[in-house]
Amino acid sequence: MAKMVPVVEEIMSANDSLAAENRADLDVHRVLGVNMMASPGAGKTSVILRTIAALGRELNLGVVEGDTAPVTIDADKIVAAGMPAVQINTGGNCHLDAVMLRKALPQLPLDDIDLLIVENVGNLICPAGFALGTHFNVVIASVPEGDDKPYKYPNIYRGIDALILNKTDLLPYVDFDLAYFRRGIEILNRGVAFFPLSCKTGEGVDDWIAWLRGRAAAFAQG
Amino acid sequence: MAKMVPVVEEIMSANDSLAAENRADLDVHRVLGVNMMASPGAGKTSVILRTIAALGRELNLGVVEGDTAPVTIDADKIVAAGMPAVQINTGGNCHLDAVMLRKALPQLPLDDIDLLIVENVGNLICPAGFALGTHFNVVIASVPEGDDKPYKYPNIYRGIDALILNKTDLLPYVDFDLAYFRRGIEILNRGVAFFPLSCKTGEGVDDWIAWLRGRAAAFAQG
Numbered sequence: 001m002a003k004m005v006p007v008v009e010e011i012m013s014a015n016d017s018l019a020a021e022n023r024a025d026l027d028v029h030r031v032l033g034v035n036m037m038a039s040p041g042a043g044k045t046s047v048i049l050r051t052i053a054a055l056g057r058e059l060n061l062g063v064v065e066g067d068t069a070p071v072t073i074d075a076d077k078i079v080a081a082g083m084p085a086v087q088i089n090t091g092g093n094c095h096l097d098a099v100m101l102r103k104a105l106p107q108l109p110l111d112d113i114d115l116l117i118v119e120n121v122g123n124l125i126c127p128a129g130f131a132l133g134t135h136f137n138v139v140i141a142s143v144p145e146g147d148d149k150p151y152k153y154p155n156i157y158r159g160i161d162a163l164i165l166n167k168t169d170l171l172p173y174v175d176f177d178l179a180y181f182r183r184g185i186e187i188l189n190r191g192v193a194f195f196p197l198s199c200k201t202g203e204g205v206d207d208w209i210a211w212l213r214g215r216a217a218a219f220a221q222g
Numbered sequence: 223m224a225k226m227v228p229v230v231e232e233i234m235s236a237n238d239s240l241a242a243e244n245r246a247d248l249d250v251h252r253v254l255g256v257n258m259m260a261s262p263g264a265g266k267t268s269v270i271l272r273t274i275a276a277l278g279r280e281l282n283l284g285v286v287e288g289d290t291a292p293v294t295i296d297a298d299k300i301v302a303a304g305m306p307a308v309q310i311n312t313g314g315n316c317h318l319d320a321v322m323l324r325k326a327l328p329q330l331p332l333d334d335i336d337l338l339i340v341e342n343v344g345n346l347i348c349p350a351g352f353a354l355g356t357h358f359n360v361v362i363a364s365v366p367e368g369d370d371k372p373y374k375y376p377n378i379y380r381g382i383d384a385l386i387l388n389k390t391d392l393l394p395y396v397d398f399d400l401a402y403f404r405r406g407i408e409i410l411n412r413g414v415a416f417f418p419l420s421c422k423t424g425e426g427v428d429d430w431i432a433w434l435r436g437r438a439a440a441f442a443q444g
Contacts, residue, residue: 040261040346040375041367068347071373092377094316094347122375124262125290125316125345144366144389145263151293153262153344155314167366173395 015130018098022105022133029110031062032219033118033134034212035096037156039149040122042142043166045074046199047208048117052081054209055115059216062113064088064104066096066121074119084108095126098133115216124149128156135219136161143167147177150184157185162193164208169198237352240320244327244355251332253284254441255340255356256434257318259378261371262344264364265388267296268421269430270339274303276431277337281438284335286310286326288318288343296341306330317348320355337438346371350378357441358383365389369399372406379407384415386430391420 026033038044045065052061063085065075070089078085086104088096101118108116118134120127137160141149144167150157157163163185171178178196185192193211197204248255260266267287274283285307287297292311300307308326310318323340330338340356342349359382363371366389372379379385385407393400400418407414415433419426 039263039344039367040371041364067374069374069376073370073373092347094345121347122261123316123345123347125314125343126348142263142366144364144392145261148295149262151295152289152291154291170366170392170395173392 015098018102019131019133022098022101023135025105025110026116026133026135029113030220031110031113031116032216033116033132035118035120035127035132035134035137036140037120037124037127037137037160038122038140039124039142039145042122042140042145043199044119044122044140045077047140047164047166048119049077049081050199050202050205051117051209051212052078052083054205055213055216056081056083058213059114060112062108062110062116064101064108064116064118066090066100066119068092068094068121084113090121094121094123095130096120096132097130101132114220115212124153124156128158136215138162138164140164140166141181143170143176144174147175147181148184150181150188154188157188157192160189160192162195162208162211163189165194165196166199168196168204169201237320240324241353241355244320244323245357247327247332248338248355248357251335252442253332253335253338254438255338255354257340257342257349257354257356257359258362259342259346259349259359259382260344260362261346261364261367264344264362264367265421266341266344266362267299269362269386269388270341271299271303272421272424272427273339273431273434274300274305276427277435277438278303278305280435281336282334284330284332284338286323286330286338286340288312288322288341290314290316290343306335312343316343316345317352318342318354319352323354336442337434346375346378350380358437360384360386362386362388363403365392365398366396369397369403370406372403372410376410379410379414382411382414384417384430384433385411387416387418388421390418390426391423
């Protein structure tokens with residue numbers, strides 16, 4: 001797309017402008033918004049389900065599900081967990097953008113939501129370029145993806161507020177050097193909150209929940 | 223990008239035109255080209271290294287490595303295996319396109335190569351939209367990504383010639399319904415060649431190699 005830089009810049013600023021409108025809407029309704037990004041299959045929906053199970057009684061949660069195809073596999077799981085969910089079908093597009101979220105927000109009961117989780121499309125590259133208007137960004141990595149991902153896909157790790165490393169239950173079965181992985185992250189995003197955990201066993205989930213609870217409390221007071 | 227359809231179509235046909243030039247170059251030099259696509263961390267480089275180990279003595283192989291960042295982690299592994307390799311750094315872009323391959327081909331000793339493997343950028347969405355000019359396409363899925371990927375990311379499975387399911391050694395440790403996965407594939411691409419295997423243990427690699435050997439032999443005769 002290098003030849004198209006002027007056009008892309010124009011779209012990006014339109015996106016940023018709509019992202020600001022999304023942010024203002026969330027603020028008016030006192031909704032804390034988080035954008036969750038990851039590779040396909042890293043466990044975005046599993047993290048959201050764990051989060052609903054842990055925080056669903058103390059906070060009102062809502063979920064926006066980004067999908068490239070008109071299947072509701074993930075959205076069905078959220079609804080089954082008793083949470084309001086809206087699905088955005090991107091029609092094959094590789095990321096969510098602020099326009100899509102702009103259309104989704106009015107379909108949610110924002111006055112009854114404290115924390116809105118936006119599950120982006122499974123992609124470790126494109127979502128990094130499109131602000132949605134959420135208050136913070138989280139990336140979910142996973143052990144079987146390999147310890148070299150921060151070196152190969154650096155852009156997505158910059159500017160995020162927390163990094164989850166899911167599927168730690170698979171550490172005994174794959175070659176994954178945790179120190180090498182963390183060094184790669186620290187080069188890109190020094191001091192980022194880091195939560196190794198397993199959605200399958202539940203190990204480590206409490207630390208993520210405690211951090212998220214803290215963010216929600218600070219937002220409610222601010 | 224929906225608003226930009228006319229521009230995108232123009233780029234797509236420019237891409238297709240350059241892909242045809244790449245194909246002509248490969249044909250002139252009697253090089254069989256394969257485009258390998260996958261999510262980040264599914265095991266593209268591991269499959270290539272297994273392929274080099276199995277076929278490197280009977281065929282002259284060459285590799286083009288697509289990366290979004292200027293790191294040579296994968297290319298170094300290919301060179302260490304004794305094969306000619308060219309790296310394409312997409313500068314953050316989310317897929318290879320025919321222009322990039324057009325620039326890479328003259329840097330390879332095409333007269334001395336029988337089979338050219340192009341490792342696309344790790345992305346299960348965008349590479350599906352850009353022909354490179356290779357003779358066939360392969361997707362590498364992996365067990366820990368989950369059995370629902372064909373339903374969620376359908377476009378990439380259409381029009382491919384072979385599907386590898388890597389990391390079968392992890393089947394005992396993750397929930398993966400092989401029949402559900404295959405049904406999803408068959409809906410999209412009936413009868414596609416399917417190779418469950420483990421690059422870690424080597425199990426199943428022989429079937430993939432036999433299929434690829436057959437393709438190379440048919441190409442050499444044709």
